[in-house]
Amino acid sequence: MAPDREKTPSGATAATRSRIRLDQPQRRRTRILPEWDPEAFGRLSERIARFLGTGRFIVWMTVVIIIWLVWNITAPYFLRFDPYPFIFLTLMLSLQASYAAPLILLAQNRQDDRDRVNLEQDRKQNERSIADTEYLTREVAALRTGLGEVATRDWIRSELQDVVKDLNGGRPDGHRVFPVERGRGRDVDDR
Numbered sequence: 001m002a003p004d005r006e007k008t009p010s011g012a013t014a015a016t017r018s019r020i021r022l023d024q025p026q027r028r029r030t031r032i033l034p035e036w037d038p039e040a041f042g043r044l045s046e047r048i049a050r051f052l053g054t055g056r057f058i059v060w061m062t063v064v065i066i067i068w069l070v071w072n073i074t075a076p077y078f079l080r081f082d083p084y085p086f087i088f089l090t091l092m093l094s095l096q097a098s099y100a101a102p103l104i105l106l107a108q109n110r111q112d113d114r115d116r117v118n119l120e121q122d123r124k125q126n127e128r129s130i131a132d133t134e135y136l137t138r139e140v141a142a143l144r145t146g147l148g149e150v151a152t153r154d155w156i157r158s159e160l161q162d163v164v165k166d167l168n169g170g171r172p173d174g175h176r177v178f179p180v181e182r183g184r185g186r187d188v189d190d191r
Contacts, residue, residue, distance in 0.1 A: 042110050049107035052100050065089070 051057055068089055072082045082088035 042106060045103040046107040046110060049104045052104065
């Protein structure tokens, strides 16, 4: 028997078994490392960075440091948790700064990505607007060119008057072909 046609205890061949595995969803693998959503972490870092950039944070930080110093200077010695060189306070401020800087940078990177996408969309919109403007400019130029070749009412009237003069002036008996009407001014109905 060929190796790919071996019978399994259930009676299915190896080829059928591999086909079944492709048709069935796989079981979920257990992960050793925890899963995390980078977008959720990015949103959290933006919220923290936004708070760190406010006056409220500066006020609260100042209040906490003043309370820390006053407590560790005026409290009885056995209640002081950070005596005079205030090494623990320095450690806490360094820890806060070491976390704040990367969070602020992450928030700035996310803002840069959003700005880049917005800039690309604005650039595409400007290109479309320029293309539309150029098209409309060409259309207006074509209309102006076309209107330059259209005979106007005044031009036709002057041409007809020239023809009438030629016709009247060319008759030897002096009779007019088209007698001029008196008392009628400008032709209002021609508009």
